[in-house]
């Protein structure tokens with residue numbers, strides 16, 4: 001971020017020195033002709049090569065056991081899905097687990113959770129990393145985890161009848177289902193794994209499903225290799241960067257230069273002190289805008305619109321960057337629209353770009369003007385035409401008829 005300037009703090013300089021000894025980073029530094037032990041300023045830091053998921057996959061394809069990340073003292077291995085390798089490992093040392101527990105305890109405390117709370121955790125405990133890390137954060141705070149795991153609704157309700165949880169840790173759509181199925185007594189909620197604050201009206205719908213009993217329902221964000229990156233506090237003003245745990249930059253995904261606060265870009269994360277599989281300038285592929293706004297909790301950064309898309313398949317329309325997956329997040333805010341089925345068509349007329357959208361709808365009772373307004377607000381583009389259709393045979397897609405190139409958008413995940 002452009003406001004990162006001057007000398008790097010001692011913790012980051014120490015981390016760079018430490019990871020310069022890892023074969024993975026030693027090799028990259030050698031290739032790039034840089035010396036990580038001599039990086040002293042933000043300016044030098046932001047010239048370091050960016051790291052991608054593909055770089056990790058390359059390294060584990062060649063060395064399937066530790067992939068250039070072997071350090072003494074790794075006590076836990078989790079996995080994250082990888083399109084290329086099936087599964088990609090993550091390593092944690094005791095100090096890594098302690099650091100994430102402290103960071104997640106801080107997230108829980110900011111969310112209004114106390115040592116008196118019982119937290120029902122509905123995330124999967126098998127293989128994936130998030131549920132256990134959250135548990136350790138709740139334990140650090142002194143709150144009690146009810147480790148329900150990813151079991152069906154009826155079992156969750158049974159467990160809740162026995163355990164009397166006061167907090168729910170879940171993904172937003174499952175939380176919604178539990179509310180509709182009659183779960184009560186929940187006062188606070190910590191949500192992860194799916195877009196939440198990025199979708200207009202979702203928080204209100206969730207609170208309605210719990211009959212207004214919820215004092216707060218907060219959004220959290222991280223990537224499986226680095227959690228947490230950002231989380232809301234109980235004031236629900238948008239997620240705050242957890243810069244106690246990681247360094248976050250926002251870059252222009254085309255030029256790769258840092259963008260100023262208030263400009264949408266790709267989130268790039270660096271661990272402050274991780275030992276097992278540390279990240280250095282890792283491109284998340286996730287789209288957000290960071291603003292410098294002081295919250296009543298004292299935090300000074302806010303992601304006012306959450307994480308609202310992927311940076312893949314970016315294209316320019318009328319000179320403005322369009323991230324096609326962002327459209328899914330906007331459509332998900334409208335009842336009756338299917339955010340998984342839409343087609344964007346780009347044309348040129350008298351030298352001016354035209355953008356049209358077709359979206360599958362289960363009803364004709366949708367306020368098209370309101371959809372256009374939300375699209376304009378979210379993408380900064382005026383859509384020339386928005387049309388509701390019963391179904392889209394293949395989607396989501398972008399038909400770019402300006403250059404004769406029809407492009408398919410990769411899956412945009414579970415926007416709804």
Ligand SMILES: [Zn+2]
Nearest residue numbers: 233295297299
């Ligand atoms: Zn706050």
